[in-house]
Amino acid sequence: MFSRVVDMKRNIKTVFNKNNKRKITCLTSYSYNYTKIIDDLVDVILVGDSMGMVLYGLENTRTISDEMMIHHARAVKKAAKNSLVFFDLPYSSRFDENDIVKRVKYILRKTNCDGVKIEGNSELANVIKKLKKVNIPVMVHLGLQPQKFSSSKKFKIFGRGKRDFDKITKDALILENSGAIAILLEGIITKISKVITNLSNIPTIGIGASEFCDGQILVSEDMLGLFTEYHPKFVKKYSNLSRDIQIAVKKYVKEVNTKRFPNKKFRYD
Ligand code: KIV
Numbered sequence: 568m569f570s571r572v573v574d575m576k577r578n579i580k581t582v583f584n585k586n587n588k589r590k591i592t593c594l595t596s597y598s599y600n601y602t603k604i605i606d607d608l609v610d611v612i613l614v615g616d617s618m619g620m621v622l623y624g625l626e627n628t629r630t631i632s633d634e635m636m637i638h639h640a641r642a643v644k645k646a647a648k649n650s651l652v653f654f655d656l657p658y659s660s661r662f663d664e665n666d667i668v669k670r671v672k673y674i675l676r677k678t679n680c681d682g683v684k685i686e687g688n689s690e691l692a693n694v695i696k697k698l699k700k701v702n703i704p705v706m707v708h709l710g711l712q713p714q715k716f717s718s719s720k721k722f723k724i725f726g727r728g729k730r731d732f733d734k735i736t737k738d739a740l741i742l743e744n745s746g747a748i749a750i751l752l753e754g755i756i757t758k759i760s761k762v763i764t765n766l767s768n769i770p771t772i773g774i775g776a777s778e779f780c781d782g783q784i785l786v787s788e789d790m791l792g793l794f795t796e797y798h799p800k801f802v803k804k805y806s807n808l809s810r811d812i813q814i815a816v817k818k819y820v821k822e823v824n825t826k827r828f829p830n831k832k833f834r835y836d
Contacts, residue, residue: 591783614680687712713753736766753773
């Protein structure tokens with residue numbers, strides 16, 4: 568029993584090791600209870616700012632504040648005994664290196680997460696260097712960066728043009744050299760994810776970026792069929808929880824109305 572617990576507890580060095588034979592598995596979570604369910608099963612849990620859309624029903628990911636992220640990341644971290652927990656640095660309309668470093672340190676201090684994911688390109692190089700100096704692991708997010716869009720309806724796939732292709736590849740290598748521990752690639756063509764995965768010495772984590780990445784991530788609500796308003800091509804539905812919940816709730820309503828629930832078994836006498 569003891570050795571099983573030791574085996575399951577992930578750490579940054581062993582999970583984000585490019586030489587690992589097995590893929591890195593990641594999912595999003597925003598809550599304590601759901602984290603408890605998946606904690607033993609995946610390597611990394613991301614408290615994504617996708618919560619803006621799938622949890623709060625907002626139009627984009629930009630409306631998540633640092634305080635909202637702290638609340639959710641705290642709950643997730645509390646439940647995660649074995650997996651690594653990363654938080655998404657929330658959107659800010661201004662780019663200020665010192666401010667980013669300050670915010671990351673603050674959120675990390677408040678949540679005790681294992682690392683941060685930041686959306687951005689080569690302009691993040693100095694930020695990553697500064698965070699590396701204080702041992703804060705950074706996963707960079709390249710390709711489709713949802714924080715750049717005011718609505719998910721405007722999302723597009725990146726890397727089809729040569730300029731785009733060259734820029735993403737160059738940015739990935741710059742950020743790796745600055746000290747990033749992983750590169751999340753979202754919504755890009757297969758050829759780029761292959762090139763970056765082959766060139767880079769740190770793992771790539773893909774979402775809509777092909778099977779050639781070193782790891783994969785999906786938004787839990789999407790892959791469980793819980794969020795049904797938006798269904799990108801890259802999402803495979805492993806469950807249909809919205810249907811299952813409706814079946815359960817209909818049964819409950821029917822039993823209450825027909826007085827089959829509650830009954831003797833569920834009451835205090
Ligand atoms: O916010 C999020 O959940 C993400 C994933 C889509 C990778 O960034």
